[in-house]
Amino acid sequence: MNAEAQLQELWDVESIKRMRASVSRLLDTKRWEEFGDRFTADAVLEAPEAGLRCVSRTEIVKLVSAGMDGVRSVHHLHAPEITITGPDSATGIWAMSDSLERASAQGPTVMTGYGHYVERYERHDGDWRVQLLRLERLRIDN
Amino acid sequence: MNAEAQLQELWDVESIKRMRASVSRLLDTKRWEEFGDRFTADAVLEAPEAGLRCVSRTEIVKLVSAGMDGVRSVHHLHAPEITITGPDSATGIWAMSDSLERASAQGPTVMTGYGHYVERYERHDGDWRVQLLRLERLRIDN
Amino acid sequence: MNAEAQLQELWDVESIKRMRASVSRLLDTKRWEEFGDRFTADAVLEAPEAGLRCVSRTEIVKLVSAGMDGVRSVHHLHAPEITITGPDSATGIWAMSDSLERASAQGPTVMTGYGHYVERYERHDGDWRVQLLRLERLRIDN
Numbered sequence: 310m311n312a313e314a315q316l317q318e319l320w321d322v323e324s325i326k327r328m329r330a331s332v333s334r335l336l337d338t339k340r341w342e343e344f345g346d347r348f349t350a351d352a353v354l355e356a357p358e359a360g361l362r363c364v365s366r367t368e369i370v371k372l373v374s375a376g377m378d379g380v381r382s383v384h385h386l387h388a389p390e391i392t393i394t395g396p397d398s399a400t401g402i403w404a405m406s407d408s409l410e411r412a413s414a415q416g417p418t419v420m421t422g423y424g425h426y427v428e429r430y431e432r433h434d435g436d437w438r439v440q441l442l443r444l445e446r447l448r449i450d451n
Numbered sequence: 452m453n454a455e456a457q458l459q460e461l462w463d464v465e466s467i468k469r470m471r472a473s474v475s476r477l478l479d480t481k482r483w484e485e486f487g488d489r490f491t492a493d494a495v496l497e498a499p500e501a502g503l504r505c506v507s508r509t510e511i512v513k514l515v516s517a518g519m520d521g522v523r524s525v526h527h528l529h530a531p532e533i534t535i536t537g538p539d540s541a542t543g544i545w546a547m548s549d550s551l552e553r554a555s556a557q558g559p560t561v562m563t564g565y566g567h568y569v570e571r572y573e574r575h576d577g578d579w580r581v582q583l584l585r586l587e588r589l590r591i592d593n
Numbered sequence: 594m595n596a597e598a599q600l601q602e603l604w605d606v607e608s609i610k611r612m613r614a615s616v617s618r619l620l621d622t623k624r625w626e627e628f629g630d631r632f633t634a635d636a637v638l639e640a641p642e643a644g645l646r647c648v649s650r651t652e653i654v655k656l657v658s659a660g661m662d663g664v665r666s667v668h669h670l671h672a673p674e675i676t677i678t679g680p681d682s683a684t685g686i687w688a689m690s691d692s693l694e695r696a697s698a699q700g701p702t703v704m705t706g707y708g709h710y711v712e713r714y715e716r717h718d719g720d721w722r723v724q725l726l727r728l729e730r731l732r733i734d735n
Binding site: 423 | 669
Binding site: 455461471473475476523524550 | 674686
């Protein structure tokens, strides 16, 4: 690979990491409009272990914002493996953990989970967006 | 942006990530002199949720080292969003978690917290340093 | 450092981060053959706090796969400090946490730990591999 191509790839990898980091931040701070902007219009969200599959940016925002209603959530991303697969496409794997605190009559309960996000990204109009986000669980602790 | 500017920006982003990673490592291993070296002389530390604001490298080292006395601390950094804002200035957001173990008569107690560090960096004499470190909390579990 | 050398260093740093991320993923998904491929033939694994030292790729795979048998493990990597030390050699420090769930007659028990991986990497036949992995513990919670 020549120097120009290497530089472009490193630039794209860093852009994708930064964009994806913002998705989790916007989720945990419940900024749903900006959160939605990070997905392609035809994006797919999958969590096979939970029997969940959701298609389109609109449906993803609706489902995730409803699911996080009343929840104080923390979603952490670890150690990305980003691969550029074309001029405007890429894949990524991130280790993840989440901690969801729900109010209940007996006081707050916390669910902690672990797994990997297996993802695809596409560049549209100069901006990288999430086209596929699949959560593969390792474990959920209650 | 031309290739030269892209390369310089990627280089600076990696330098800042590495420097900031060392701040948390030096904190958790209580190496206070090296910890202090990572801050500018006029650095500001803020934790609004805790009503805390501290100005100057000297005060930051004094406050943090006193606060961690007798504590076995873990401070983890996740998924940085670094933005270069000038030839020698940058901003950053990191997701974070901390886990602080304190001894007590009833045995050790652990406090676990989550949030984001919202930061500014400056380059002085060739080295990037932290000029602002503000901790915005999402949640504290006891 | 000239532009060509900077680009090569950034490329190598990203390659090492991605390779190392895969080591933890292959460990937690118990893909032992691919896990082993990430180590040099003469690699060393050390965990001084546990009195553990293990030499050679073969021994590392044997020890780690036996240790994780029946364990649902999570190993997370945080905030790398990678330093290129030669054309085919590098060092790295990563903050880490692990959470190991073991079945028992009284139900599953979880051990959570924190520390730093202090590591060396070497490039063989174009691929970066782990030559030394030493775990320095900050704390283990039961």
